[in-house]
Amino acid sequence: MAKPVVEKKYSFLDSIYLFEILKGMVLTMRHFMFNFFASFRPGPHTIPTTWQYPEDRREISPIFRGEHMLMLDEQGRELCVGCGMCAKICPAKCITVEMAKVKEGEESKYAGKTHCKNFNIDLLRCIFCGFCEETCPKSAIELGQGYELSRFTKEECQLGKERLLKNYHWAKKNNKLKPKKVEAEQPKDKKE
Amino acid sequence: MENENNNKKIEAYTGPGWVLTTLEMFMNWGRQRSPWPLPYGTACCGIEMMAALAAGYDMARFGAERPSFSPRQADVLIEAGTITKKMEPILKRIYEQMAEPKWVISMGACACSGGVFRTYSTVQGIDTIIPVDVYIPGCPPRPEALLQALIMILNKIGKDHPYYRFKSELEGNL
Amino acid sequence: MIDLIIALIKVVGIWSFTLGVAAVMTWVERRGAALIQDRPGPNRAGLFGILQPVCDGIKLFTKENIVPEKADKVLFNLGPIMFAIPAFSAFAVIPFGDRIIIGGKEILLQISNIDIGFLYIVALGSLAVYGVIIGGWGSNNKYSILGGLRSTAQLISYEVPWGLALLGVVLVYGTFNLREIALAQQGTFLGILPNWGVFHQPLGFILFMVAAYAEANRVPFDLPEAESEIVSGYHTEYGSMKLGVYLFGEYVNITTLSALTVTFYFGSWHLPYINMASFLGDGTIIYGIASFLIFCLKVSFFLWLFVWVRWTVPRFRYDQVMKLGWKSLIPLALFNLFITTLFIQIKYYIGG
Numbered sequence: 001m002a003k004p005v006v007e008k009k010y011s012f013l014d015s016i017y018l019f020e021i022l023k024g025m026v027l028t029m030r031h032f033m034f035n036f037f038a039s040f041r042p043g044p045h046t047i048p049t050t051w052q053y054p055e056d057r058r059e060i061s062p063i064f065r066g067e068h069m070l071m072l073d074e075q076g077r078e079l080c081v082g083c084g085m086c087a088k089i090c091p092a093k094c095i096t097v098e099m100a101k102v103k104e105g106e107e108s109k110y111a112g113k114t115h116c117k118n119f120n121i122d123l124l125r126c127i128f129c130g131f132c133e134e135t136c137p138k139s140a141i142e143l144g145q146g147y148e149l150s151r152f153t154k155e156e157c158q159l160g161k162e163r164l165l166k167n168y169h170w171a172k173k174n175n176k177l178k179p180k181k182v183e184a185e186q187p188k189d190k191k192e
Numbered sequence: 193m194e195n196e197n198n199n200k201k202i203e204a205y206t207g208p209g210w211v212l213t214t215l216e217m218f219m220n221w222g223r224q225r226s227p228w229p230l231p232y233g234t235a236c237c238g239i240e241m242m243a244a245l246a247a248g249y250d251m252a253r254f255g256a257e258r259p260s261f262s263p264r265q266a267d268v269l270i271e272a273g274t275i276t277k278k279m280e281p282i283l284k285r286i287y288e289q290m291a292e293p294k295w296v297i298s299m300g301a302c303a304c305s306g307g308v309f310r311t312y313s314t315v316q317g318i319d320t321i322i323p324v325d326v327y328i329p330g331c332p333p334r335p336e337a338l339l340q341a342l343i344m345i346l347n348k349i350g351k352d353h354p355y356y357r358f359k360s361e362l363e364g365n366l
Numbered sequence: 367m368i369d370l371i372i373a374l375i376k377v378v379g380i381w382s383f384t385l386g387v388a389a390v391m392t393w394v395e396r397r398g399a400a401l402i403q404d405r406p407g408p409n410r411a412g413l414f415g416i417l418q419p420v421c422d423g424i425k426l427f428t429k430e431n432i433v434p435e436k437a438d439k440v441l442f443n444l445g446p447i448m449f450a451i452p453a454f455s456a457f458a459v460i461p462f463g464d465r466i467i468i469g470g471k472e473i474l475l476q477i478s479n480i481d482i483g484f485l486y487i488v489a490l491g492s493l494a495v496y497g498v499i500i501g502g503w504g505s506n507n508k509y510s511i512l513g514g515l516r517s518t519a520q521l522i523s524y525e526v527p528w529g530l531a532l533l534g535v536v537l538v539y540g541t542f543n544l545r546e547i548a549l550a551q552q553g554t555f556l557g558i559l560p561n562w563g564v565f566h567q568p569l570g571f572i573l574f575m576v577a578a579y580a581e582a583n584r585v586p587f588d589l590p591e592a593e594s595e596i597v598s599g600y601h602t603e604y605g606s607m608k609l610g611v612y613l614f615g616e617y618v619n620i621t622t623l624s625a626l627t628v629t630f631y632f633g634s635w636h637l638p639y640i641n642m643a644s645f646l647g648d649g650t651i652i653y654g655i656a657s658f659l660i661f662c663l664k665v666s667f668f669l670w671l672f673v674w675v676r677w678t679v680p681r682f683r684y685d686q687v688m689k690l691g692w693k694s695l696i697p698l699a700l701f702n703l704f705i706t707t708l709f710i711q712i713k714y715y716i717g718g
Contacts (some may be wrong), residue, residue, distance in 0.1 A: 018572070024678045028402045032674075035401040039414075049404045050250050053339045092301070092308045123329040124304040124317070150328045150341035152348075154319070157304070157329055222424025225411040247405040255408050255418060257396050264432055264605035267425070291605040292430040354428065 067146030069167035079140035082116035086132035094125035230266035235273030237300035244335035274302035441504030449497025450615035463657035467649030502600035513599025517590030524580035530699035548634035563631035624668035
């Protein structure tokens with residue numbers, strides 16, 4: 001149903017427009033006075049609406065999809081088995097995984113029977129969708145909270161395995177890991 | 193050994209002298225605090241660029257107050273968004289129209305490398321067309337990432353040598 | 367000989383004062399705009415960004431100077447000069463304060479006290495159009511010429527109400543000499559109102575303010591340099607210091623218009639009910655400095671008003687601008703003149 005067009009009639013005072021300008025100027029003066037006195041406050045967060053990066057950082061939500069990290073389990077063993085499911089499902093085809101068998105003496109470092117020899121994410125292709133995190137059968141890859149990813153060259157934007165593990169250690173130290181996923185309770189009565 | 197020391201002393205005297213290096217420092221100081229961006233926003237990353245220019249994460253704090261759409265007046269070309277093959281000659285032309293000195297920020301996955309779009313119509317990264325100084329991955333990157341890239345460009349300006357860019361004596365002294 | 371030296375000192379002083387005010391105005395504009403819009407504004411270059419105009423100047427000086435290949439070289443280089451010169455030259459007749467008497471010699475705080483100061487101002491206002499159109503045509507760029515033509519049409523249509531509103535003040539005070547107009551704004555009339563121009567001519571003041579904003583190409587009339595419409599209008603092709611002269615010249619223009627507002631309508635250096643000359647002594651250096659400071663205070667209020675209105679009101683559309691100029695302001699200006707002459711005649715016949 002189309003809305004009928006109503007021609008707004010301007011009163012005489014409205015059509016002069018000067019009074020409307022004055023009302024607007026009162027509003028902007030209020031904003032100006034508030035912010036002017038706010039700008040003298042101590043600390044980097046002076047004006048309430050502005051986050052003055054780099055001194056003043058905002059709190060990031062725990063489910064933010066930022067820079068990736070490869071997870072370790074409670075005993076410190078790598079969870080990734082190098083299956084390559086994340087590489088298969090990635091829409092941008094930016095993950096490269098190479099699988100290798102776990103040798104005899106190295107069982108304390110890896111949780112499974114195989115591990116990933118090379119794991120490379122091309123950050124310039126990645127769209128941070130989170131499919132790799134959802135599809136990993138071992139919950140070995142997670143998207144963390146890193147967002148300061150700018151670099152000078154293309155080579156520095158490739159995430160190798162060391163950088164992925166380093167991200168995990170940093171997140172663990174600063175307590176920024178996501179809480180463990182809890183299975184939803186199935187309803188007991190399925191007939192209704 | 194003594195010969196080398198003597199040579200080093202001679203190099204120190206034949207390099208750029210005090211007046212020109214102070215002048216360079218002065219120029220870099222001025223240029224570092226007023227980068228005027230050319231917001232070349234074509235797609236979704238443009239929204240994050242607008243957010244960086246607005247009140248939430250103010251880019252005008254760094255002196256980037258006047259985003260000019262005329263390439264003759266801008267310093268930094270912030271390329272935010274997908275570039276298709278149709279847009280390619282236009283981007284090249286705008287880059288060539290900018291006045292020296294100029295820097296380029298490539299913002300977002302589509303600008304750095306084609307992103308998700310490995311198709312016939314998308315340019316796979318703008319560094320096939322124009323030289324890029326800073327790459328910002330992300331889809332879209334947060335406004336803070338754009339500010340970090342701008343700060344990186346400002347630091348790069350601080351190390352710049354406007355007068356001795358091509359003189360070989362400077363390479364001996366670096 | 368000594369007159370020449372005094373005149374040179376005055377010229378250099380007022381020139382540097384104007385340049386300094388324009389430089390500070392860039393900082394005031396950015397910081398004021400930012401604080402109105404709930405954000406900090408420049409705060410990296412020195413405390414609260416106060417060295418920002420210096421950094422901008424250094425950056426503009428060291429950028430590459432590009433002259434387009436098919437542009438007319440003479441006109442392209444002449445554009446910014448023609449834009450800035452009339453704005454500076456108008457300061458030659460504006461009185462900055464009252465006189466100083468040193469050793470029997472009277473020094474006016476005004477570069478030249480000519481009897482046709484008003485005509486000089488209006489003539490220079492008309493010259494300001496040249497800078498825009500020459501810059502726009504010389505760039506050989508369709509956006510520039512469009513911006514230049516729009517700006518020219520706007521400037522010449524708003525000069526008529528500008529001149530007519532000022533003519534009302536001239537009729538009330540009866541002289542073209544700017545110093546006489548400033549001196550005549552002493553005392554009160556009708557018992558309680560000060561003898562200022564704004565109380566004699568309230569309608570004229572509003573018309574003058576609106577026309578002054580249009581003359582300065584400032585919001586709400588800044589369509590010639592609107593960014594979303596025609597890239598940058600007439601200064602699209604200018605980079606480096608020529609652009610700096612255009613941007614700077616805009617602020618000098620604003621300063622000139624504020625100074626004119628204060629001289630004609632707000633009692634140049636007089637305080638409302640106090641006669642300063644009586645207790646400070648007429649002609650002493652203290653009195654000269656005090657009158658200069660009061661003048662500067664009033665001018666700075668009007669400069670802030672320019673910034674304040676810019677970030678309050680949205681831009682007018684081009685046909686709205688033309689309609690306002692020709693269909694509303696000019697009839698009102700003529701009506702204002704009619705009423706003024708009526709009152710003057712009534713006063714003449716009653717007062718004798």
